[in-house]
Amino acid sequence: MTLDPAFQRCEVLIVGGGPGGSACAWHLVRAGVDVVVFDRATFPRDKVCAGWITPQIVASLDFDLDDYRRRHLLQPIRGFRTGVIGNAPRETHFGKIVSYAIRRCEFDTYLLRRSGARLELGQPLQSLERTTDGWCANGRILARMLIGAGGHFCPVARRLNDALPDEATYIIAQEAEFEMTESQRRGCQVEPEIPEVYFCRDLQGYGWCVRKGNYLNVGLGHETETRLAVHMEPFLKFLKESGRINFDLPARLRGHAYRLQSGPRPRLVDEAVLLIGDAAGLAAPRSGEGIRPAIESGLLAAETILAVSPIFSRRNLMSYVERLQERFHLATEPQDKPGRFYRWVGRQLLSNSWFTRDVVLRRWFLNAAHPPLRCEPPTTQIYTEQHA
Ligand SMILES: Cc1cc2nc3c(=O)[nH]c(=O)nc-3n(C[C@H](O)[C@H](O)[C@H](O)COP(=O)(O)OP(=O)(O)OC[C@H]3O[C@@H](n4cnc5c(N)ncnc54)[C@H](O)[C@@H]3O)c2cc1C
Numbered sequence: 001m002t003l004d005p006a007f008q009r010c011e012v013l014i015v016g017g018g019p020g021g022s023a024c025a026w027h028l029v030r031a032g033v034d035v036v037v038f039d040r041a042t043f044p045r046d047k048v049c050a051g052w053i054t055p056q057i058v059a060s061l062d063f064d065l066d067d068y069r070r071r072h073l074l075q076p077i078r079g080f081r082t083g084v085i086g087n088a089p090r091e092t093h094f095g096k097i098v099s100y101a102i103r104r105c106e107f108d109t110y111l112l113r114r115s116g117a118r119l120e121l122g123q124p125l126q127s128l129e130r131t132t133d134g135w136c137a138n139g140r141i142l143a144r145m146l147i148g149a150g151g152h153f154c155p156v157a158r159r160l161n162d163a164l165p166d167e168a169t170y171i172i173a174q175e176a177e178f179e180m181t182e183s184q185r186r187g188c189q190v191e192p193e194i195p196e197v198y199f200c201r202d203l204q205g206y207g208w209c210v211r212k213g214n215y216l217n218v219g220l221g222h223e224t225e226t227r228l229a230v231h232m233e234p235f236l237k238f239l240k241e242s243g244r245i246n247f248d249l250p251a252r253l254r255g256h257a258y259r260l261q262s263g264p265r266p267r268l269v270d271e272a273v274l275l276i277g278d279a280a281g282l283a284a285p286r287s288g289e290g291i292r293p294a295i296e297s298g299l300l301a302a303e304t305i306l307a308v309s310p311i312f313s314r315r316n317l318m319s320y321v322e323r324l325q326e327r328f329h330l331a332t333e334p335q336d337k338p339g340r341f342y343r344w345v346g347r348q349l350l351s352n353s354w355f356t357r358d359v360v361l362r363r364w365f366l367n368a369a370h371p372p373l374r375c376e377p378p379t380t381q382i383y384t385e386q387h388a
Pocket of ligand 1: 015016017018019020021038039040041047048049050051052053123124125149150151152153154155173174175219221255256257258276277278279283288289290291292294
């Protein structure tokens with residue numbers, strides 16, 4: 001192995017500075033661990049996403065909303081307008097803030113800077129070699145423990161898993177986010193505090209329209225359809241015909257895929273390495289929410305590392321998989337696809353106010369019965385040695 005003369009050492013190297021990587025780094029740095037976060041992008045960078053977050057992560061991350069909103073867009077959400085594409089919608093108001101919308105270019109940068117980790121940005125991971133006591137990335141960063149937080153196409157996840165089983169459940173999604181002009185603002189009936197969610201008629205996906213201040217995010221995700229235009233075109237037509245927006249999208253739709261919690265699991269740990277967030281395929285099966293599972297898995301990974309340090313054997317790290325299992329009740333069976341009858345029943349239920357409020361919104365989307373993951377700040381400094 002040839003080492004770059006500018007090589008550096010760290011205790012933990014995190015590949016990927018999205019919400020998962022940042023949350024993990026934040027908790028480790030609080031315990032005095034020397035962490036490097038490595039990302040191919042320079043920040044601020046955008047991420048294809050609707051930018052909707054549930055409030056549980058505010059508690060998990062000790063997130064100071066007032067500090068955040070001073071310089072960034074933080075859109076409170078108090079209700080939803082929901083329905084099936086083509087049918088009459090229903091509005092549900094909770095009378096309090098139940099969620100927020102953020103812009104990923106701001107949110108991810110804020111979390112990454114706040115983590116306190118050393119940042120190595122703007123270069124992709126090109127090589128990863130096993131050393132006697134850890135890993136060497138790009139021939140110049142030596143780490144004792146490696147975390148794959150690089151999202152759906154994470155290079156560390158690919159190293160652990162050659163291929164995923166065909167039955168793994170994916171979401172294919174597209175969105176466009178843009179700042180509205182004065183005339184677009186007038187032609188947009190979507191209210192900032194009431195984002196809109198419309199299910200595809202086969203109930204295998206949904207489209208959304210989220211207004212964040214002067215920004216509008218419009219998109220659609222689907223579980224089985226790879227040709228998204230089949231659903232996107234009727235959805236955009238529906239938005240216009242029902243008067244929600246009176247203009248064509250001025251920005252190009254950008255697409256991305258990610259894996260849901262259900263279905264066969266990839267390998268999540270090995271000697272001195274583990275995966276978090278989208279790299280581990282942890283998005284919620286019903287809503288597709290991925291930010292909270294990325295943050296929670298990052299925190300669980302950090303707690304595991306602190307607990308098993310300094311022996312990062314596969315056997316010790318398996319406790320991380322057990323904690324994920326306990327937290328997310330991961331199912332190894334793929335989700336059943338609803339048959340014609342159940343699709344018909346589902347469409348009827350989506351016009352029912354109790355089902356919409358308590359099942360679709362409170363249980364599936366807001367995950368309201370699931371309290372925030374709380375990781376106590378470490379009271380003792382685990383690592384005092386700082387590497388040169
Ligand atoms: C259209 C769409 C809409 C969505 N809307 C929502 C939503 O509203 N709410 C929600 O909770 N979830 C949503 N999700 C899911 C959510 O975006 C992801 O689950 C979440 O971003 C996962 O976070 P992460 O930290 O695991 O990975 P990411 O946020 O993907 O971060 C991974 C990081 O790794 C870096 N990286 C990748 N490859 C390399 C490499 N080779 N070398 C170095 N660095 C690398 C990337 O640059 C990136 O910064 C949506 C997804 C899509 C596609």
